[in-house]
Amino acid sequence: MVRVDGKGTGALVEIRSLDKKYRRGGEEIDVLRGLNLDVDQGEFIAFMGPSGSGKTTLLNLMGGLDVPTAGTIRVAGDEIGALSGRRLAAWRARHIGFIFQMYNLIPVLTAFQNVQLPLLLTGLSKSERGDHVEAALDLVGLADRRHHYPRQLSGGQEQRVAIARAIVADPTILLCDEPTGDLDRASGDEILDIISRLSREFKKTIFLVTHDPVAAERAGTLLHLDKGTLLECAADGRFACTPEDRAR
Amino acid sequence: MKFLHLVIVNLRRKKTRTALTIGSFTVALFLFGILATIKSALGSGVDVAGADRLVVRNRVSLIQPLPIAYRDQILRLPHVEEATFATWFGGYYQDMKNFFPNFAIDVPNWRRVYPEYKFSDEEWRAFAEDREGCVISPPLAKRFGWKIGDRIPLEATIWTGTWELNVRAIYETDRRELTSPELWFHYEYLDERRSFWKGFVGWYTVKIDDPASAVAAAAAIDDRFANSPYETKTETEKAFAAGFANQIGNIRLLILSIGSVVFFTLLLVTGNAMASAVRERTGELAVLKTIGMNDPTVLSLVMAEAIAVAAVGGGAGLVLAKLFTLRGDPTGGMLANFYLSPRNLALGFALALAAGAAAGILPALGAMRLRIVDALRRV
Numbered sequence A: 001m002v003r004v005d006g007k008g009t010g011a012l013v014e015i016r017s018l019d020k021k022y023r024r025g026g027e028e029i030d031v032l033r034g035l036n037l038d039v040d041q042g043e044f045i046a047f048m049g050p051s052g053s054g055k056t057t058l059l060n061l062m063g064g065l066d067v068p069t070a071g072t073i074r075v076a077g078d079e080i081g082a083l084s085g086r087r088l089a090a091w092r093a094r095h096i097g098f099i100f101q102m103y104n105l106i107p108v109l110t111a112f113q114n115v116q117l118p119l120l121l122t123g124l125s126k127s128e129r130g131d132h133v134e135a136a137l138d139l140v141g142l143a144d145r146r147h148h149y150p151r152q153l154s155g156g157q158e159q160r161v162a163i164a165r166a167i168v169a170d171p172t173i174l175l176c177d178e179p180t181g182d183l184d185r186a187s188g189d190e191i192l193d194i195i196s197r198l199s200r201e202f203k204k205t206i207f208l209v210t211h212d213p214v215a216a217e218r219a220g221t222l223l224h225l226d227k228g229t230l231l232e233c234a235a236d237g238r239f240a241c242t243p244e245d246r247a248r
Numbered sequence B: 001m002k003f004l005h006l007v008i009v010n011l012r013r014k015k016t017r018t019a020l021t022i023g024s025f026t027v028a029l030f031l032f033g034i035l036a037t038i039k040s041a042l043g044s045g046v047d048v049a050g051a052d053r054l055v056v057r058n059r060v061s062l063i064q065p066l067p068i069a070y071r072d073q074i075l076r077l078p079h080v081e082e083a084t085f086a087t088w089f090g091g092y093y094q095d096m097k098n099f100f101p102n103f104a105i106d107v108p109n110w111r112r113v114y115p116e117y118k119f120s121d122e123e124w125r126a127f128a129e130d131r132e133g134c135v136i137s138p139p140l141a142k143r144f145g146w147k148i149g150d151r152i153p154l155e156a157t158i159w160t161g162t163w164e165l166n167v168r169a170i171y172e173t174d175r176r177e178l179t180s181p182e183l184w185f186h187y188e189y190l191d192e193r194r195s196f197w198k199g200f201v202g203w204y205t206v207k208i209d210d211p212a213s214a215v216a217a218a219a220a221i222d223d224r225f226a227n228s229p230y231e232t233k234t235e236t237e238k239a240f241a242a243g244f245a246n247q248i249g250n251i252r253l254l255i256l257s258i259g260s261v262v263f264f265t266l267l268l269v270t271g272n273a274m275a276s277a278v279r280e281r282t283g284e285l286a287v288l289k290t291i292g293m294n295d296p297t298v299l300s301l302v303m304a305e306a307i308a309v310a311a312v313g314g315g316a317g318l319v320l321a322k323l324f325t326l327r328g329d330p331t332g333g334m335l336a337n338f339y340l341s342p343r344n345l346a347l348g349f350a351l352a353l354a355a356g357a358a359a360g361i362l363p364a365l366g367a368m369r370l371r372i373v374d375a376l377r378r379v
Ligand SMILES: Nc1ncnc2c1ncn2[C@@H]1O[C@H](COP(=O)(O)OP(=O)(O)OP(=O)(O)O)[C@@H](O)[C@H]1O
Pocket: A022, A023, A024, A029, A031, A049, A050, A051, A052, A053, A054, A055, A056, A057, A058, B374
């Protein structure tokens, strides 16, 4: 179930009346305004919307990287606005995997070591960590590149390492911010194949921000972010409710 | 500990910068080691000085003498138990650069005032009975390969001629700081042969009954000789030793200033290196936080880097300094106890680590406070 009207109950992700304002110089920018969202476990959501509409802002808020101006975000029962410092960091390690447009691998670590990073924050033994890392690298098809450094990999391969890093600790939710934005079509498709597989086979709850309609098609639900709130796309590809409709 | 590997690879990123920062620590701690050695060599005797002994010297300056007749008068003053005297001879062996401290002592009373120098009774008796006899310290014996029975020619500097002395005794002491290369011979022999200042001594060392009466005893001595042609200044051995060292300027202050400047520079150099390291890695730090690394861990990651640099560089500098001091006194006698003590090594290492921590703390706090969203936007 995915709803944007704030009327769902018991969803994995439950966002209510979310506001996010930024202050730049003297003026305030309302990026998100009264945004509601309910998403059940296992859903695959794509966010689209014009540049500057607040897609990254929304992902950051959901991942506990930023704090809302008003409103609440609950994930798996935890109200993340109530967490801070150490507990928020631990919550993030447990529930969230991030995939960025720019991969953001640590250049001085090998693929294996990059993927292992989140596990260093857990109590796993060295051999357990090794098993998890191998499994994650296998899943993205890079087991044979484990000893390569990021600069020895192509962009698509780097992004696959980043995906392995995001999933190695088995998070509840994957937040992907334009993961194919910097890649050619073929490499981008490989990435999307992996993400789709994570949704299909591993039942991950996935949020994918993209500008690419082809990428968005992979998702089960397409949400449009505009003027600070979310709009759901109808099955025929048009918005069930356009901004103009709402103004009326 | 699991992140040790990350600390190490981070340090290897900019090898030149890391090498230079480590190098600054090495240079600074080498310098610290040498300066600390000089400082403690200058002050040696300082720690040794029992406050139950006072040194009486000419009030005008250290190089002005006092009449030998003062001994009897000093002995009659309150709190005084014993008094002995010595005179700086300033001779050298064969060549000026072979300089080592040598002075003429009051043989009959010397051992009662300086019990810390141990002698076998036969050796001391042989020395006491030979007017041309002398005592040497183990380091001096080692330096020139001298042994009991050798005849040593000393060239005079204050007086004239070659003075031949027979090695009759080598003292022993279990206190390392007392073993500097030095030589003592009979005051009587000096006074008989010298052409001027006959009947005068360099300084008196006075043993008093109780350290608590040191101030009173000193005042009594100086009062006794006030308004005489040879007024005295009585001070603790510590002050006397320091005064000796200060003949060559206020060296301790100089050393402290140099040391402080070096450490301050070190802080700036390392602080700057760490700040750039953190700045370059803003995005990566944000990623580490994103995957759930908490603030204290981020802080310690940066601190560990700064402290590792300090430990490696500082440790190397101290090892070099120690090796340097093992070669012995580079001035050939001016700094008799040229010895880098374990205490100073430990102090140096602690200072290096503190400097590393101080240099790392601001960048580390910066890294810790870094807001993920801001950092990611900058990537
Ligand atoms: N830290 C900040 N301070 C001020 N304004 C900010 C800050 N972060 C984001 N904004 C503003 O908030 C708005 C939304 O930014 P956001 O990055 O979420 O957009 P986006 O939908 O991800 O855009 P894009 O498609 O270009 O990535 C923009 O107008 C941006 O300038």
